[in-house]
Structures are given as structure tokens and as C-alpha cells.
Amino acid sequence: MKPEKLLEHPLATHKLTLGCPVLDRCLGGGIPCNSVTELVAESSCGKTQFCLQLALFAQLPPSHGGLSASSLYLHTEFPFPFRRLHQLAHSFSSSHRNLIAPDPCEDVYVHAVHDAHQLLDIMPHIESFLASSKTRLPVRLIVIDSIAALFRGEFDNTPLDLKRRSSLFFKISGKLKLLAKTFGLAVVVTNQVVDFMGAIEGINGLRVGNLSSLHSSGRRVCPALGLAWSNCVNSRFFLSRNEEIVRRENNGSEDNLCRQTKRRLDVVFAPHLPQSSCEFVITKQGVFGVDR
């Protein structure tokens, strides 16, 4: 065993761009390689949008913030959003014409996973797939969208089942981190939220990370899978959406409220980042940060 020379590492970890300079600035350059990054959000906040965008931008050369790599997209929620990927790929390839292959969809490998045991079972296959280098570009990004869906059924709320479940978390995370380290991968997992129940404060209300409480759609929420899973990821980012009244319109007798959805990205914890946040919008072309 030999210690690794820190100076031989690049002084800044390789980062995968999110495809938007504002978002990149917020996250210190993007999603770090050799590390597991988690995106937590309730449904329709844009988790999958981020993931699809990352899968495309990974194909850019490093000079443009990418990894010159293809990606492996493990989806556990059905159906896989092929149409949206195609739409994003279209605008992506027209804006980066000379940097990538004509059809960027070809460099996104999609695989469906139904439960946690299946994920563990296919890990050796994933490893040999990564090592085989049969792909046009080497795989440098693994997305699991979402990890929470793998544990939906099967597990009860009894101490024994919870213990079994958390040992699975650590197993999955250990494997992912091993792959990340061996192949220099960026690993992105998405996670859902559960509503915060005031009745069992103490455990459920336990503060993890920079924000004392997480709010989305006006409700207090906390990441699914509990404290055990929080220990399994290196960085956690929280996406939220909140309806805000932007202006009041008074035409005659009717009082019209103009509402707008405000989306936000927060750094909950990350070893390399201070607390920061950024607003973003989702358009036809993808996810973009809003500079304020």
C-alpha cells in the first residue's frame, strides 16, 4: 500500500458542467468526479431535467467543462423520458455542433432497475461494462434516477427491516464509491422527499447540513431514506419549488393574482462547498440558473 500523492492529483477535482455558467458557479464548477452527489427534491422540481442535461453535457470535451464521456442512466421510475431527452439533445447538438457526435442520444446508455437487490446484482455487470471500453466514449457518469424508488416496497417500518434496509444503503453506496474511484466517475443519484411530521420530532426533524429545515411547495419536507442514507453520499443538493405571487392585477371586479413558480437549488452539504443557493428555470432548452 502506498499513499497517493496529493500534488499528483489535479489541484481542483475534475468537475462535470451542469451546462449553465450560473449553476456551475454556485456549485464550484459542477458535479465533482470520484464522488457521489445527491439531488433531493419532491416530484416535478427538475431532478430528472438536471440528470438528462448532465448526461448530455458529459459528452463535451474537458475544455468545455465536460468529460468527453458517455453516461450510464439507471432509471427506476417509469417510463424513461425519451422524448424530453431527444428534445434536449436536439438543442444541445445544434449549439455544440463541432464538439460532439451528430446524435448525442447514442452516448447515453439507459437501463431500467426495479429494486435494490437487482441494482446490487447488476453492479458486477456495470463494472465489466465500464472496464470493457466497448463504448465510443468511455463512461464517466452514472445517474441513478431515483434511489428512493428502489426501496418503495418490500421494507416495513420495523426495526429489523430498517436495519436490513440501511445495510443495503451502505452496500450500494460502497459499490458506487468504489466504481467512482476506480474509473474516475461522477455519480449522481436523485432522492425523493417525505413530508415532515411534527409528531416525531427529534429523529425526523434532525438537522442535516446547512439548512435548518427544507421547504418545498410551502410544506416542510425532509429527504427520504432517513439518516442512514445521508451518510452514504458525499454531497447533497436540494431542489425546491415555491409558488410566489409576482403581481396583483385588478381588472374590474376580479382580483387576479399572477403566480410564478420559483425554483431554487441549495447546497445542503458538500465537502468542498460553502452554503450557497441559486434560482433556476426550466425551459425547452434545459435547466438554467438565474443570475441575480
Add this chain to the structure above:
Amino acid sequence: MEVGRLPLSASQRGKLISAGYTTLASLSSLSPSHLARDLRIPESEAFEILRVASLGCRLEQPDKRTAIVNGGQTAWEILNEEKLYPRITTSCADLDNILGGGINCKEVTEIGGVPGIGKTQLGIQLAVNVQIPADYGGLDGKAVYIDTEGSFMVERALQIAEASVLDMSQYNELLRKESRACQIKIQPTDILEKIYYFRICSYTEQIALINYLDKFISEHKDVKIVVIDSVTFHFRQDFEDLALRTRLLGGMALKLMNLGKKYNLAVVIFNQVTTKCTEGSFQLSLALGDSWSHSCTNRVILYWNGDERNAYIDKSPSLRSASASFSVTSKGIRNSASNHKRIKLM
């Protein structure tokens, strides 16, 4: 073979043995220049070998000392020895205060807390601070950093190292007003170079590395801190046999403790927080169970108090239980900002 037991580097030991010096007696009446000629090494190195040998010789002959067992010391000797060695500062004065001046050498300190509380930050800070030169009250040592979770980021370590160098040069300027102090020559990259970084991907690797550390540190004597971030991660994966896990962890803790004593270095272990189910109600506690909690000399728990990060001495043979606030800034671990305000108000 007596020479084999001396705390020398493997190459030196090899040279001694191949030149025929196998017993301590054979070295006792030798001059450094003679030994230097025999082994073809510089005289300074020969001198060092003879010094180590004479030390070893003294330990072999207990009748000259008051100790009952070889290598035994009286409490008085230990106390005096402890005063000689500075502690490793955390860069947060309040935290240092409750720790009795910082992390102590020869002791195993366990630090636990929820994700995002700053465990890794504290680990990087200690790995940097152990290198503070003796002129600035530091140990001028090196660090072994064992990363089991992959949370160590070189860019963050560099950032903390830069802040540390800046602090030292500012301190230098303050000193220079009274007397001429030497210019600070440390570069942040030098600090990175003195952190021996090991990335561990399974529990077998972790055990193997702990076993190997003894050899590694005997060859790198200037290592003054071993940081394990975290001891827990791989041991929460797949252990059907919890008795086996307890035995493995117990053995590992024992080795770390011996390492700390033998080489006079600090061992800092990070642990995770888990929920413990006792009689139907859930409580928070550090992971790895009750028997593990006996394995460390000191136990510090990091927790949130409102918006402030706090540390609490949970267990220590010599420190009273106390808590202090700290904050994680771009420069690393520092005093809590609200505390500053309080002081300014007074």
C-alpha cells in the same frame, strides 16, 4: 535478534545485520565514525543509530531504572513527557479550550456527528495544523489521512492550507515588530505534500492498512497524526455476524492505540450518527454499538445548536464535559462568528 527490535528504518536494520551487528552489546562500545565506515553511511546517521541503540539498551536493563516491566514509566515521567509535546490545535480557540489545548498525542480521539456538520473539514484542518512549525507552537509533523468515504477534496485542503500559511505570515508580521523573526517559507503545496493520503474502498482494505500503518510510520517517523474519515462507513455495509464486526473493530482500535503510544502521535477517528432503537423508542447515538464506545480515549460529539455548530466532550479521562461552538468558514475551522460579536460587545 536484538537489533531487529530497534525502531530503525528497514534499510538501516538491514545494513546493521549484514555488517554483523546483531546484538545491542556489539554496538555499545562503538564510535560513530567506526560504525559509519562499516556501514558506509554518513556519520550523522551512524550517530543516530547508536543513540537509538543506547536507548534500547537502557530499556533492556531494567535494574538501572525503577521500572518493573521493560519500557514501563512512572506517572511522573509520563506527566513530564506530556508537557513536552504540544497539542494539535483545531484553529478554533473555543474548541481548543474544551479539549485542553487541542488534540493530544498518544491518545485516540473519536469525533462523531451528523452528515454536513463538519467532520471532514475538521479532519483536513487537523492534517494541515499538525504541520505548523515548532516556531509557531506546532508539531512540525506530517499527517496520515485515511479516507474511507471519498469526501476528501484536494481543492478544499489547498484552500485550508493557504489560509493557514496566511495566518502564519500574519503572526510573523506581528512578531517582527518586537524582534526579527524568520520569513515564512512554507508553500501551501508543501503542506499538501506532507499529507499521506490513503483512499480505502472496502473494510478488508481498511484492516490491512491499519496493520500496515505500523511499518509505514516506522519509516516515516515525523507522522504526528493519523486521521480516519470515517472508521464507520465500510463496517455498516454487510455484517451478518455482529460479533465478528465487534472483534474486528476491537482489534483495530487496539492497534491504533498502540500506534499512538509507540510513535507518540495523535489518532483521530470520525464516526457517524445512527438511530438506536431501545424499547420501542428511537434515540440518536454514535454508530458501531456500545462495545466500540470503549475503544477510544476521548469522544467528542458535534451537533447543531440552532444555527450554530457545537462540539461536546462526551467522554474523556482527563477533560470535564463541556461544549463549545465552532464554525466552518472558507478558511477552515474557526471560532463561531456569533461568539466574536459577543466578545466585541463586552
